[in-house]
Amino acid sequence: QVQVVESGGGLVQPGGSLRLSCAASGFTLDYYAIGWFRQAPGKEREGVSCISSSDGNIYYADSVKGRFTISRDNAKNTVYLQMNSLKPEDTAVYYCAAHHYYCPGLMEDFGSWGQGTQVTVSS
DSSP: OOEEEEEOOEEEOTTOOEEEEEEEESSOGGGEEEEEEEEOTTSOOEEEEEEOSSSOOEEEOTTTTTTEEEEEEGGGTEEEEEEOSOOGGGOEEEEEEEEESSOOSOGGGOBSOOOOEEEEEOO
């Protein structure tokens, strides 16, 4: 019933840009925080960014600060992750997930995970 769907992944060159979308259905993003996560081959899943529902709090992993920007468009029920200055180490499957109101400290507290979208940064 409550679902999120990622899209926008693809193949880009180092230094390029990509915008990922996380579209929600079955609920409104007005009352949810959305987190972005990624998992590269052979590595554990890691948090990338999170945006809270109403107080505007935003968090970024140190590895993406200054390069990635998270935003929300409640009218479209969608959260975006704008990725600039992409590096090969950004290559991963990117997931979004929802949590009530605020960004929790543990990724295990997120629910309604999407299927993921592949991002490949290569020349």
